[in-house]
Amino acid sequence: MNVFIREMKSNRKSLIIWCIGIFLLIASSMGKYAGLSASGQSMNELLAQMPKSFQAIMGIGTFDLSTPIGYYGVLFAYLVVMATIHATMLGANIISKEEREKTAEFLFAKPVSRNRIITSKLLASFVNILIFNFVTLISSNFLVQNYSSQAIIGDITILMGGMFILQLMFLFIGTAIAAISKNPKTAPSLSTGTLLITFMLSVAIDMNSRIEKLKYLTPFKYYDAKILLFDRNFDAVYLIQSAVIISVLFRITYVFYKKRDLYI
Amino acid sequence: MQKIILIEIGNWSEKENLNVNVIEIKNLTKYYGKARGITDVSFNVEEGEIFGFIGPNGAGKSTTIRTLLSLIYPTSGSAKIFGKDCIKYGPEVKKEIGYLPSEIFYYDKMKVIDLLKYSASFYKKESIKRIHELAEIMNLDLNKKIDDLSLGNKKKVGIVQGLLHEPKLIILDEPTSGLDPLMQQKFFDLLLAENKKGVTILFSSHILSEVQRLCNRVAIIKEGRIVKVEKISTLKETNHKKFKIEIGAELEKNYFNIAGVSDLVVKDKMISFLYRGNINSIIKKVSEIELINLWVEEPNLEEIFMHYYEKEA
Structure with a gap:
């Protein structure tokens, strides 16, 4: 419990800054929507004439930008990028920082097992990403609802559900890499590198339909706003795949961290 | 009635003689990849003693200690603390261990009191x-941020941190670096007081004089191997003194080539050598010549090691 509280305290500031950032991102984007919606359908027509690769990079795809939720669907891709960067960094740092900041000799000389320390740290990370997700949900609903006549909480909740699974996956990518990595300084950069590669892959798939089969390799494709908003449901294959990835990474985090020498 | 008491006393003294090993290290070997950490280290630390662990930097002192605390795992061999395997029962044995690492790093943003809590x-x-008791003894301001502390004050935080739970075994890894002589004295007094209560202390250092002052027995480690485990009293007997003499007139080269003198170097008017034996006889010899200057020093650790090396070879 003491390690959990310590981690909550030490991550508090950064979490607050992230939450303010995410609120501002949504607020400013929806502010732009106000201007955009005045032009009505002409925006959709204009964007439809843009090259497909441009649309893919911007994440526009097939969204109807004239509706608030369609516009939000594009914004969601950016929210996901922020949420996963936060989760990855959090996961990599929370595990590797004791070694990086040389507090490992203090903490691990205490009468607690490594497993218990990992559990406390994972629990603290879990609460952190949950708060992140909840703040995004509340701000999104509040800010998007301003422009919409229909209730949109259902749409946003399902998107946030997808985002949370993504957050979990990237959190554990961070912790697993930090647990395996013998040099704690490399863990955060390796994790964000992994994030970047999977994100680029998801953009590449949008741009080029010939490599669509690769979509299973990048979690960013698992919870695509277009599909979520259309189906209003999660794809079972992706859900199972996510569960497998999360449990494998979870296991790796414990097993590797327990077995290796601490970097002191 | 009388009889029963006698029996009890008998049992008691038997217990006293039975040396309980608090630390038992058996053929402990640690390689970092191909790089040597320690090789085949074995020694025991008995209950209630202050055990010195001495060797130059990089000899493997910290490696041994970190293995005892299961911060790192041995390549082969094993170690027991309080009779229990130090890795398998790590969290359990650590309840009664206080540890002061050689380099102190703490969560910078915390206040001293928060860290200690x-x-x-x-x-x-x-x-x-x-x-509060320990902070008072060590003259430590509890309300400062750790970030703002000097090296010596950080060390004090480490000392309080290592002792606050009144452990039965205290492991100290080069604890005196950064402490001024006055604080060092207070710290040693503190350790001796703990030791009197029955606490066992493993004291690692590269400074021979402080180990000599404090410890009952000592293990000497060099390049990952234990060179010797010896009582301090025995070590003192075999101790060398380093002489350096400046003379006015040139002297016959072999004047100091007597029993007990080694490493004799005569360079113009400077003579230096190591001496081991009765101090009176060498002083007599020195007093017979005209001196300009005289230095008598404790040999440094390296020279002690040289001594052990020669013995080994």
Whole structure:
């Protein structure tokens, strides 16, 4: 419990800054929507004439930008990028920082097992990403609802559900890499590198339909706003795949961290 | 009635003679990849003793200690603390261990008192009173941020942190670096007081004089191997003195080539050598010549090691 509280305290500031950032991102984007919606359908027509690769990079795809939720669907891709960067960094740092900041000799000389320390740290990370997700949900609903006549909480909740699974996956990518990595300084950069590669892959798939089969390799494709908003449901294959990835990474985090020498 | 008491006393003294090993290290070997950490290290630390662990930097002192605390795992061999395997029962044995690492790094943004409370929260003991007691002895300001502390003050935080839960075994890794002589004295007094209560201390250092002052027995480690485990009293007997003499007139080269003198170097008017034996006889010899200057020093650790090397070879 003491390690959990310590981690909550030490991550508090950064979490607050992230939450303010995410609120501002949504607020400013929806502010732009106000201007955009005045032009009505002409925006959709204009964007439809843009090259497909441009649309893919911007994440526009097939969204109807004239509706608030369609516009939000594009914004969601950016929210996901922020949420996963936060989760990855959090996961990599929370595990590797004791070694990086040389507090490992203090903490691990205490009468607690490594497993218990990992559990406390994972629990603290879990609460952190949950708060992140909840703040995004509340701000999104509040800010998007301003422009919409229909209730949109259902749409946003399902998107946030997808985002949370993504957050979990990237959190554990961070912790697993930090647990395996013998040099704690490399863990955060390796994790964000992994994030970047999977994100680029998801953009590449949008741009080029010939490599669509690769979509299973990048979690960013698992919870695509277009599909979520259309189906209003999660794809079972992706859900199972996510569960497998999360449990494998979870296991790796414990097993590797327990077995290796601490970097002191 | 009388009889029963006698029997009890008998049992008691038997217990006293039975040396309980608090630490038992058996053929402990640690390689970092191909790089040597320690090779085949074995020694025991008995209950209630202050055991010195001495060797130059990089000899493997910290490696041994970190293995005892299961911060790192041995390549082969094993170690027991309180009779229990130090890795398998790591969390359990660490309840009664206080550890002061050689380099102190703490969560920078914390205040001293918060760190100490955090440290105390790992032990199921009430230790707030003890924290204030120790801080007073060590003259440590509890309300400062750790970030703002000097090296010596950080070391004090480490000392309080290591002692606040009143452990039965204290492991110190080069604890005196950064402490001024006055603080060092207070710290040693503190350790001796703990030791009197029955606490066992493993004291690692590269400074021979402090180990000599404090310890009952000592293990000497060099390049990952234990060179010798010896009582300090025995070590003192075999101790060398380093002589350096400046003379006015040139002297016959072999004037000091007597029993007990080694490493004799005569360079113009400077003579230096190591001496081991009765101090009176060498002083007599020195007094017979005209001196300009004289230095008598404790040989440094390296020279002691040289001595052990020669013996080994």
